[in-house]
Amino acid sequence: YKGVVMDVLPGLQSVFVEIGLEKRGFLHINDVSLFTPGDIALFHETRRSPCFKSREVQKLFKRGQEVIVQVAKEGIGMKGPKLTTGLTIPGRYLVLMPGTPRIGISHRISSEKERRRLRGVVRDLKPREHGFIIRTASQGKLKNDIKRDMDILLKRWDTIINKAKNSRAPVLLYRDVEMVPRVIRDIFTEDIDKLIIDDKDSYKEVKSYLEHNLPNMKDRLELYEGSYPIFDAFKIEDDLKQLYKKKVWLKSGGYIVIDQTEALTSIDVNTGKFVGNKDHSKTIVKNNIEAAEEIARQVRLRDIGGIIIVDFIDMENEGDRKKVISKFQEFLSNDRSRPQIHELSQLGLVEMTRKRVRESVAARELDPCPFCKGEGMIPSPSTLAIMLEREINRHFMMTGKKHLTVKIHPLNIERIKERLQPLLSKLSGYIGGSVTFVGDYGLAMDEVEIV
Structure with missing residues (x-):
């Protein structure tokens, strides 16, 4: 995006940038690249100036200044998108880093000989002022294949440059392919x-x-x-439905419970129906390993990022704990978001982090329940009866009316039907009049309307 600086916050060493989305983007000083494309004036000062080297946001930016930024992380919840000036444009074999004269290479390319070859190819082909990340897919590819991908990316960058020069901010300069x-x-x-x-x-x-x-x-x-929908034919529909459930059953009969909050995600492992063999410790290890495999799968499917806490079933043997952690790391090794696992804590919890660049599937595709407003719980029948009694008493004391109609959700009338008659008698005696309950589907499960 070509955006406009709206607020400079020295205390946070950050700026808010208007890029044309619903919420303004947030750019921290740590996300301001040391290198900037030479043919775009991202800052009033050049990167050689004392102001840039001081790394003080108030000296680099001022209100109304235009700046070229990229969304590094989509807005999550009430937060706007996180921005960076370190631009990256992905291709099949390479990722272009405009104005960043260095070469990076995927850690998944393990052969040192191949890493040297690819670095040499890119070094010979690349323009001096730009840098590239060599992607895993480039492994074994010929120089012509890499050159073709590089030419496409450089041409794409020229298009972005021209649009930036001829467009008024805020404006979208480039969006990744469909x-x-x-x-x-x-x-x-x-x-x-x-x-x-x-x-x-x-x-x-x-x-x-x-x-x-x-x-x-x-x-x-x-x-x-085929004659069936493709998702049904390959049993993908079942997996999609599973994405929205907190409890995920394992083949052995155990299960995991996934709770996502704004701060972190907790995953609890339970044996459930799994009884295993006579050796209790082997049963627990087997259940934990099966759970570890499913957890690795679920965090990818649900696109869960940030801090993740896993509560495996307690294991007394140190060797068993190391075996489960080793297997967990193995199951997570193919995750493109590169989760980082920490050792078991003193409380027996496994802490891990996973890169979060957008909201999880649940946050993107689910809305809060209109009945419980996302809390996951509604008042119990006894709590509801007490709550109704207080509301009716309060209304009587404030208005003095003796004949009241109380509207609640029809399911609530059914839930308190055993308590309804004693409640009506008690209330009628207290206010010296009558109370009538009426069902209203337009009310939430914890709402009451008295007329």
Whole structure:
């Protein structure tokens, strides 16, 4: 985005930037790149000036200043998006870092010989003023393949530059490609056996792309023409429904409970119906390992980020604990968000962090329950009866009316029906009049309306 600085906050060493979204973006001094693209004046001072080297936000920015930023993390809850001036533009084999003259390489490329080769190829091809991250997919690729990807990215950057120069802020300069091309670029790699598409237009588009760019992968593409919806045929619909449930059952009969809050996510492991064999310790280890595998899967499926606390079933043996943690790390090794696991705490909890760049699936796709307003609980029948008694007494004392109609949700009338007659008698005697209960589906489970 080309944005406009709206507020400079020296105390927080941050600025708020208007980029045209619902909430203003937040840019901290630590997210201001030491390098800036030479052909865009991101700051009034150059990076060689004493002001830039001082790293004081009030000397770098002023209200009304235009700045080129990228969303590093989507807005979550009441917070606006987190911004950075360290721009990155992803391709299939490379990620362009405009104005950052360095070369990075994916940690998943383990061969030192291949790492040296790829660094050499990129070093020979790249412009001096720009940098690149070498992606895992570049492993084994020829120089021409990498050059083609680099040329596409540099051309894309030129387009962004031209739009920035000729557009008034705030304005969107570049958005990543749509879902299907993004899947091809980021996920459809050599270790994927098959890509199945049920839309003919998308299938033709992907087929054409593969024929021109990845001819060795085109035979892995398949058009689905089955009689059942594709998600049903491959049992994906069941997994989607599972995403919204707190309790996830394991094959052995145990289960995990996932609770997401704004601060962190807690995951509790339980044996449930799993009784195992006669050796109790082996049963617990087996249950914990199975739970660890499912937890690794669920955090990816639900896109859970931030702090995650896992409460495995207590294990007395140190060797068992290390075995479970080792397996957990193995299950998480393929996660693109690179979770970091810490050792078991003194309370027997496993602490882990997972990069959060957007809201979780639950936060994006679910709304708070209109009955409990997202609390997950409603008043019990006895609590509800006491609450109604207080509300009616309060209304009588304030208005003096002796004939009252009390509106509550119809389910609540059913829930307190055993307490209703004694409650009516008590209230009628107290106010010296009559009380009538009426069901109203427009009220929440904890709402009362008295007329």
